[in-house]
Amino acid sequence: MTIKPGDIVGRKSYGCDVIFKVCDIEENRSEGKTVLLKGINVRLLADSPETDLVLMSEEEVEKDRQVFARRFKASGKIMTSKKRGSLSRQGSYGFMQPGRVLHLDGDSEYLKLCLKEYEKMGIKAFGYEIREEEQYKHIKRLLRETKPDILVVTGHDGLLKDSKDLDDINSYRNSYSFIQSVKEAREVQPSLDELIIIAGACQSHYEAILEAGANFASSPNRILIHALDPVKACIKAALTPIDKTFSPEEISKLTISGINGIGGLQTRGKYRDGAPKPRYKYKQGGDIHEV
Incomplete structure (x- = not known):
């Protein structure tokens, strides 16, 4: 073979x-x-x-896809109900303004999936495909250009083979890169309320990423996280009203990996109601941009 x-x-x-x-x-x-x-x-x-x-085989790949699809569908129902709740509060007069998102991803296929989810929920998102080790170099410029409420820094990660010391950042493939990106972002906006940061991937060094300044990070129990778990956390932040906070436990109910996959700090939401409703619409959702 x-x-x-x-x-x-x-x-x-x-x-x-x-x-x-x-x-x-x-x-x-x-x-x-x-x-x-x-x-x-x-x-x-x-x-x-x-x-x-x-x-x-194609059958094995499809079976694996369906397992994740069922889990994702269950969490998607909760998200959709959140959006419907926002719409019902506005009536025919008002409009919704979710938090604005900057999403950096080391995987182009995952990025496209993520942007579709943002668009489905009516969230304005700017998506950039950048290799994990290069992301920190672009953070400050992209934050100033897009002025997001929420920053997602993700891609791929994992423990190196035969790694025994889980405290050691050198035991991880890309965790150090995520830490650098979070630190760069916090130099632009130190406040956890002004800029929500969600960072990490599978088995990432959760504690170190949080210490660098993230609101939410993966992976507390060094488990695998689904490709769209960071998006689920981001959508929760984008659709929670500005006068309310949400907890890591609330995030865990939406993600496939749960509290062992993504954890963090109590955080204030980024959603605002508006009125009157604009007469002219513009396309919502994300676009993939060149770096």
Whole structure:
């Protein structure tokens, strides 16, 4: 069996518990081929010997997708009811103004999915595909250009193989990059109320990202998080009224990974009611921008 970039695979030694796409293949004379993998449904980055990989069938991939789809649909019902509640408060005279979002993502496919969710909920979002290790270089400029209420910094992460010290930031693939991005953002806006920051991916160093200045971060129990979990947290922030706060426990009811996947601090919402309703509409939702 020959593995090539773009193939959908599972790791035999892990019982194929996570389905991956092959990103890259590195060849070493003594160790053979090492394959770089990214999760299809989870924000996990991993590597594996080629000999440990098996190609996944279309049926297996679809079964995995449906498992996540069912979980996502359940949380989506809660989100939709929140939006309906906002609309009912306005009546025919008023209008809703959710928080404005800047979303940086290391994965272009995930970014497109995220922007669709923002658009579905009527949230104005600016999306940029930037590699995790490069995101911090663009944070300040993008914050000043887009002036968001909420910043999402995500992509892929994961514990390095054989990592034993979970306190050590060097045990993580991209957590240090997320920390740098959060610190850069807090130099522009230090207040947790003025700028809500949601950062991290699968197995990220939760404590260090929070200490850097994030309102919410992954992953308290170093578990895998779904591709859209950061978006769920962001939508909660965007649709919670400005005069109310929301808790990590409320976020956990919306995400697939729950409180073990994303945690953080009590935070003030960014939603405002407005009146009268504008006569002329403009397209809402996100666009992918060049860096």
